[in-house]
Amino acid sequence: MTDQRATSSRYRPGSLELLALGLLVLIVGQGWLVGFFDDSPALQTGTTVFVAIVVQALPFLVLGVVLSGAIAAFVPASFWRKALPKNKVLAVPVAGAAGAVIPGCECASVPVANSLMSRGVTPAAALAFLLSAPAINPIVLAATFVAFAGQPEMVLARFVASLGAAVILGWLWLKFGKAQWLRIGPRGHLVGSNSWHTFRLTAAHDFLHAGGFLVVGALAAAAINVLVPPSIMQAVADNPLLSILVMAALAIVLSICSEADAFVAASFTEFSLTAKLTFMVVGPMVDLKLISLQAGTFGKSFVVRFAPATVVVTIVSSVLVGWWLFT
Amino acid sequence: MRRDVQAIILLLIGGATLRITLSGTYLNYVKEVMQPFLILASGLLVLFGILGLIDVLRSSRVPAGEAAAEADFEQQLDDELDGHVHGHDHSHGPRAAWFLLLPVLAIFLIAPPALGAFSAARETTNAIPDLSEAQAPPLPAGDPVPVRVSDYIGRAVWDDGLTLIDRTVEMTGFVTPDPDGGWWLSRMSMACCAADAFASRIKTVDAPDLPADTWVTITGTWIPGGGTQSADAIPLVVVESWVEVPQPRNPYD
Numbered sequence: 001m002t003d004q005r006a007t008s009s010r011y012r013p014g015s016l017e018l019l020a021l022g023l024l025v026l027i028v029g030q031g032w033l034v035g036f037f038d039d040s041p042a043l044q045t046g047t048t049v050f051v052a053i054v055v056q057a058l059p060f061l062v063l064g065v066v067l068s069g070a071i072a073a074f075v076p077a078s079f080w081r082k083a084l085p086k087n088k089v090l091a092v093p094v095a096g097a098a099g100a101v102i103p104g105c106e107c108a109s110v111p112v113a114n115s116l117m118s119r120g121v122t123p124a125a126a127l128a129f130l131l132s133a134p135a136i137n138p139i140v141l142a143a144t145f146v147a148f149a150g151q152p153e154m155v156l157a158r159f160v161a162s163l164g165a166a167v168i169l170g171w172l173w174l175k176f177g178k179a180q181w182l183r184i185g186p187r188g189h190l191v192g193s194n195s196w197h198t199f200r201l202t203a204a205h206d207f208l209h210a211g212g213f214l215v216v217g218a219l220a221a222a223a224i225n226v227l228v229p230p231s232i233m234q235a236v237a238d239n240p241l242l243s244i245l246v247m248a249a250l251a252i253v254l255s256i257c258s259e260a261d262a263f264v265a266a267s268f269t270e271f272s273l274t275a276k277l278t279f280m281v282v283g284p285m286v287d288l289k290l291i292s293l294q295a296g297t298f299g300k301s302f303v304v305r306f307a308p309a310t311v312v313v314t315i316v317s318s319v320l321v322g323w324w325l326f327t
Numbered sequence: 328m329r330r331d332v333q334a335i336i337l338l339l340i341g342g343a344t345l346r347i348t349l350s351g352t353y354l355n356y357v358k359e360v361m362q363p364f365l366i367l368a369s370g371l372l373v374l375f376g377i378l379g380l381i382d383v384l385r386s387s388r389v390p391a392g393e394a395a396a397e398a399d400f401e402q403q404l405d406d407e408l409d410g411h412v413h414g415h416d417h418s419h420g421p422r423a424a425w426f427l428l429l430p431v432l433a434i435f436l437i438a439p440p441a442l443g444a445f446s447a448a449r450e451t452t453n454a455i456p457d458l459s460e461a462q463a464p465p466l467p468a469g470d471p472v473p474v475r476v477s478d479y480i481g482r483a484v485w486d487d488g489l490t491l492i493d494r495t496v497e498m499t500g501f502v503t504p505d506p507d508g509g510w511w512l513s514r515m516s517m518a519c520c521a522a523d524a525f526a527s528r529i530k531t532v533d534a535p536d537l538p539a540d541t542w543v544t545i546t547g548t549w550i551p552g553g554g555t556q557s558a559d560a561i562p563l564v565v566v567e568s569w570v571e572v573p574q575p576r577n578p579y580d
Contacts, residue, residue, distance in 0.1 A: 015332040045443075052520040055353060208423075
């Protein structure tokens, strides 16, 4: 019956047939393909990095879609409106601080924030949560403490700079944001025959959606990882301003999960503490993977405004906190 | 995208991940602690895929009236998946789910290996922790005594080799050609996954030339040189014997 509908309602190339044909071509061409990759260590390394990012992020993404599916299916819409202060200006910092107690990486927080919005939470508060949850959750702060063993003040710096940036961006959205910029997933339709069915449909749908964009981000990060010589960034470390901007740019292109980025930041031994802080504040809030995830979830007109604002606010916040705590 | 194709994609990505996790190949990409989480996550995706296929089969067998209602419901789902981006940008949208086939293909067709000499040669520093504050504990008994590559570097660079004097060590790593001749005994370590891996390298002395990415276990002794108290330092080891070995189960240090 799906076939019938596919032909009658609108033109479909027949995605099942497409899938089968594509797989067939690839299986037949496997020998050539493998030989092609074997001949190029760069291509091979890029593929390893690509698969590694996807595999590493998968459990966190599944956790996120399960959470968002559970919110959609089991938590009544009224709960969120009751849990957060009525005053929207006050709801932003409360939602931001809530990020400190709920573990979950940035891939997970995009679908969660989306379902919060579709459950009636004011977008500014949901955005503050979206930004703060991956940056200041207990797992991330513990990882930062371990990575910067000799400098526990880095944990405080990360917490303050990230929460500050998240709340400021929430308030900015409250003041200047327009509803038509933001496409909130039409969760209303996705209702199954019972709560469990709704939960499963929502989780599977969110996974397919967010997973596709995670793959695009992982591809970009893998390409840059292999193509940019590490010696170039070493030369930059001596210039304080340039080093901060480069670390911010690196955080954006490398798209490392926030659970891991402290170890990477710590390994940039030549860079100043403020530059490393910038890396850890920018990365969980805006990077290639997140931009493509957010574009897929909230729409392009949201991302072209939100991503640049996030970059600016996170860098300023890191520099101010770094100046306060590290000098 | 049709619902049966969605279910198949869930099955494929879940199945591919489950397979590399159970076969041990996942150690080429992520840390061992990820195993239970990967099994749980990929198992759940497989389950979602199977239940999704059952949904599709069931809906093709129900009586006409129910089928129409079900079709409406599916239409809604499809509209959501395909439709809600219309008027925005066609490259973003649920069609992104097709991209999930790329990691599946990479895993099944290419099966990318663990990071090797190509990555190790790109690194300019030995990313081992600065141990200058703490004195390294003495090496355990044993002749030769097995030592990890990064441990050797830590002792040689940040502890002036004090704990390595008069000891014969045994280390396993892969060959990374040194552009200045000879090769480094190397090992990659990861903070989280292969995307943030960093290299540990030791310059071998008196070793025969070997092709890149050959895994070897060497015995040897420390000699001063290569620098100390700096991440740029690459310590030396005089190779006394070497034997080619298969890649360890966990290729990362």
